[in-house]
Amino acid sequence: MIAQNIAFWIIAVVMAAAAVRVVTSRNLVHAALFLITVLIGASAQFIILLAEFVGVTQFFLYVGAVAVLFLFGIIVTRAPMQPADYDNDQRWPALAVSLLLLGVLVALLIDAFGHQEIELSDDLLAIGRSDAVGNSLFRTFVVPFEVVSMLLLAALIGAVAIARRD
Amino acid sequence: MALNQFLILSAFLFCTGVYGVLARRNGVLVLMSVELMLNAVNINLVAFSAFVRDVGGQIFALFVITIAAAEVGVGLAIVLLIYRNLDSPDLDRVDQLKG
Amino acid sequence: MLRNAWLIPLLPALSFVAILLVGKRLPRRGAELGVGAVGASFVLACVAAWQWIDRVEGATGKSEGLRAFGKGVLGGEGGEGGEHAEVAVAPVTRGFTWWQNGNVEFNVGIAIDGLTVMMLFVVTLVSFLVHVYSTSYMEGDRRFTHFYALLSLFTASMLLLVVADNTIQLLVGWELVGLCSFVLIGHWWEEKPNADAAVKAFLTTRVGDVGLMIGIIVLFFAAGTFDIQAINAQAVEGEIGHTLLVVASACLLGGIIGKSGQFPLHTWLPDAMAGPTPVSALIHAATMVVAGVYLGARLYPVFFEGFSIDGGTINVMALIGGTTIIIGAALAFVQNDIKKVLAYSTISQLGYMVMGLGVGAWVAAVFHLFTHAFFKALLFLGAGSVSHSGSHHSFDMKADMGGLRKFMPVTFWTFMIGSLALAGIIPFAGFWSKDEILATAGQNEFTFFLVVGLVGAFMTAAYMTRCVYLTFFGEYRGHGEPHESPRAITVPLIVLAGFSVLAGLVNASALEIEKFKEWVEPTVAFPALEHPEFELAGAALALAVALLGILVSYAYWFRNLGPHGITARNPLARAGYTFLENKYYLDALYENVIVGSIKGAIARASYWTNQRVIDGAVNGVATGAAQVGRFAYDVLDQKAVDGAVNGLAVSTGQTGGLLRYVQSGRVQRYALMLFASVALLSLALFVFSN
Known part of the structure; x- marks a missing residue:
């Protein structure tokens, strides 16, 4: 338990720092790389929570596909490679709002779940294993699954239709 | 492990994402911030899945990942279109609906 | 055969695939596959019908000997007189779980009972004849193979709808026939009006389909199942709350209004005449448009309880049907396009069926569906024959027809039979079914709807006389050389004419034949309906009204009596004519006001x-x-x-x-x-x- 806790805190601090850098970085490519750091961190957190399938999917899909997509986005919008000011004029109100939101959320969470513990044991491992997730996905949730596949197709076509030059 | 350590990490990531969405000018950066928020939600879902010992939360996390992929695709296409029409990905200039 | 009735929709479905794959390379470009598959389906449907009749007769016969007839007999109740013991004959069902989500199972299956068997017979017969007819009518068309593929797909979907044992499968069939209708109306899509008509038909019926979908969902949550039999049983036994039934039946009625061209969503049906004539005969007269009526008949307990049909008060269903009768018939007077006359006539006759369901005349409404399918398909095919060989591919009665009686005797005589059947002249099929609807309306004390029905009968007779006059009598006004159509066209006409004469006799109450009722009316999970005794006075009144309609119209058109040219002289009459000619301005309302204001x-x-x-x-x-x-x-x-x-x-x-x-x-x-x-x-x- 202690080992997981240590791992959690290390990863959490890295993630938090990287997330802050994502929204403050003055270089687009750096921001994308920090985002990848956060995503890998989240994937590690899933592994700590014994959700191996979700963790691996997160790694492949986000870090592999989405991040590359972002780099492509940076390329096609021809962003300058040198640092630039990417903040708009409502920076301070935005900071205030997000800090307020964070405060409310943290207060709420401590109030509601202050003493709850997650037990990391073998039965949790069984829940997160690929066969269990697969069974659940293709039995109980097969309709949402199909709907999501349709949504992906629609998004694909939509993206092509929007971005097409005509 | 405390449930809250995951939830507070998630809350922090979410609020960082909120800040990014509100304060960034570049469309691609705004999309990245949205991804931060979605990831925060995912951590939340998986933590609760482990807490209540039900696979449903993980399934929902998978759906969120999938839909996030779709969202990035469409979002980047929109940013590309903005870039093409306004010669800049700055969202500040997308204000034709102003009063 | 009854348990294997799934073969009936399967055959045309296979032929659809086969025609798509290899149709163009065959000597007749795929037509032979379509004709063969639908013909085989027709034979199977006949076998199924024969077996079902055997089953019903067997159950009624053997129950007196207190012998159980398989598991079909759930229990007999002593009927009046003991001669015709009412025996419950359960539908033959067969199905399996398609997929399940959580606790909800979605089944695929067939439920065969009298209503289904009747529909199977009608659909396969009309479809077969239309397939044969089209070999000549569509000859040389640029998308001949495509046309046959879609005809097959349509037949398969319609049969799928008919055999469905659950509402989901019914919905699938329902949407598939809508799709086929869309594609076939737009068969000649190169011309803009045709493509527009197809889109209009698709979108207008879709408005009603929203209601159908909501209705199915409401019924699912009310009854906890998609199974039609189970829903019906629960509705009859009062296990579903009345409010839910009212909501469900109102929503389902929306589907009926859209699909069966009821007021106020009837506007798509006349435009759908832009499609080839065989399509109009098959889809927009005999089969698809009656899908709505079929839905009403299939889920009748829901409507019966939801609208409190036994109460004898005016209910929405009867009101919609009654309005449609009058509105459709009035519009049929001002049309010059023969197919549009028939289209409005179809709307009006569908109104009879819906009104029949609304006044508790289940058997009569379904019987009218049965007879109407034959004579309206006959009329459409006749109109197609006229345009094919008589008027040079025009449907304008005033400009290109007239006097065709001499040139096309077969078409003329079969068309006459169809018109007389439609007008409700004894002994043709339409008389028996229409009279039955009116008799039941009278008996259940729906006097208002009885009057509406009689007015409708008068108008029907009158506009059909006008139509026949303009097409077949007077001087030939066209520019071609009219001649009789080839045999592939006339033979289906003759077969349908035969059915138009004889089909009414299976339920001729005057002759005390009530076979149709015995065979078709469900006995399980069905409200107890009263059936009218034959009344000579009522039947004579209906007949007299129809004859009067013919007479007035005859005097006006053939003898040139009456106020000719009144529309030119009297501003009021002109206003009325303009109002009718603009179809009550409903299209303008939909297109300019509703769509325009949204778009x-x-x-x-x-x-x-x-x-x-x-x-x-x-x-x-x-x-x-x-x-x-x-x-x-x-x-x-x-x-x-x-x-x-x-x-x-x-x-x-x-x-x-x-x-x-x-x-x-x-x-x-x-x-x-x-x-x-x-x-x-x-x-x-x-x-x-x-």
Whole structure:
């Protein structure tokens, strides 16, 4: 338990720092790389929570596909490679709002779940294993699954239709 | 492990994402911030899945990942279109609906 | 055979695939596959019908010997007189679970009972004849193979709809026939009106389909199942709350209105005549448009309880049907296109069926569906024959027809039989079924609808006489050389004419034959309906009204009596004519008002809101205040109030400026306010709840 806790805190601090850098970085490519750091961190957190399938999917899909997509986005919008000011004029109100939101959320969470513990044991491992997730996905949730596949197709076509030059 | 350590990490990531969405000018950066928020939600879902010992939360996390992929695709296409029409990905200039 | 009835829809479905794959390479370009598959389906449907009749007869015969007839006999009740013991004959069902989600199972299956068997027979027969007819009618068409593939697909979908044992499968079939209808109406899509008509038909029926879908969902949550038999049983036994049934039946009625061309969604059906004539005969007369009536008959317990049909009061279903009868028949008078006359006639006759269901005349309505399929398909195919060989591919009765009686005797005589059957002249099929609807309406004390039905019968007879006159009598007005159609066209006409004469006799109450009722009416999970005794007076009245209609019309057209040219002289009559000619302005209402106000109007409205309401409010307040100020400046003491007024104007202007800042047009600013509100509201919630 202690080992997981240590791992959690290390990863959490890295993630938090990287997330802050994502929204403050003055270089687009750096921001994308920090985002990848956060995503890998989240994937590690899933592994700590014994959700191996979700963790691996997160790694492949986000870090592999989405991040590359972002780099492509940076390329096609021809962003300058040198640092630039990417903040708009409502920076301070935005900071205030997000800090307020964070405060409310943290207060709420401590109030509601202050003493709850997650037990990391073998039965949790069984829940997160690929066969269990697969069974659940293709039995109980097969309709949402199909709907999501349709949504992906629609998004694909939509993206092509929007971005097409005509 | 405390449930809250995951939830507070998630809350922090979410609020960082909120800040990014509100304060960034570049469309691609705004999309990245949205991804931060979605990831925060995912951590939340998986933590609760482990807490209540039900696979449903993980399934929902998978759906969120999938839909996030779709969202990035469409979002980047929109940013590309903005870039093409306004010669800049700055969202500040997308204000034709102003009063 | 009954348990294997799934073969009947399967065969045309296979032929659809086969025609698509290899149709173009076959000597007859795929037609032989379609004709063969549908013919085989027809044979199977006949076998199924024969077996079902055998089963019903067997059950009634053997129950007196107290012998159970398989598991079909659930229990016999002693009927009146003991001669025809009422025995419950359960439908033959067979199915399997397609997929399941949580606790909900979705089945695929067939449920075969009298109604299904009747529909199977009608659909396969008409479809077979249309397939044969089209070999000649569509000869040389540029998309001949494509046409046959879709005819097969349509037949398969319609049969799928008919055999469905659950509402989901029914919905699938329902949408598939809608799709086929769309594609076939737009068969000659190169011409814009045809493509428009196809889109209109598709979208208009879709309006009703929304209702159908909601109805199915409501029924699912009310009954906990998609199984039609189970839903019916629960509805009959009162296990579903009345309010739910009212909601469900009202929503389902929306589906019927859309599909069966009932008022006010009937406008698509006349436009659907843009498709090839065989398509009109098959889809828009005999089969698809009666899918709505079939739905009403299939889920009848739901409607019966939902609309309290046994109460004898006016209910929505009967009202819609009655309105449609009159509206459709009135419009049929002003059409010059023979197919449009028939289309409006179909609308009107469908109105009879829906009204029949609404007044508790289940058997009569279904019987009318049965007979109408034959004579209306006959009339459409006859009209097609006229245009094919008589009027050079035109459907305009006034410009290109007339006097065709001499040139096309077979077409003429079969068309006459169809018209007489439609007009309800004894002994043709339409008389028996229409009379049965009217008799039941009278018996169940729906006097208003009885009158509506009689008026409708009068109008039907009159407009059909006009149609026959314009097409077959008088001088030939066309420019071609009319001749009789080839055999592939006339033989289906003769077969259908035979059915138009004879089909009525299976339920000729005057002759005390009520086989149709015995064979078709469900005995399980079905409300107890009363059946009318044959009344000579009622039947004679209906017949007299129809004859009067023919007579008046005959006098007007053949003998040239009556107020000819009244529309040119009398402004009131002209106004009425214009009103009819513009189809009650419903199309204008739908296209210009409803669609026009939705399409683009949202964009315009939000732009307008931005430009006028917000901007205008801001500027208006400022300028208004300034004007008030100026007014005060002029009228009141200039110097004393001057400062106050200016101050007011400036401060309002500043308020406006502040509001303007809110309405920046920048999404991120809106998002900032959104998140700020969320944070503040959750903070408030948190503080107050602790």
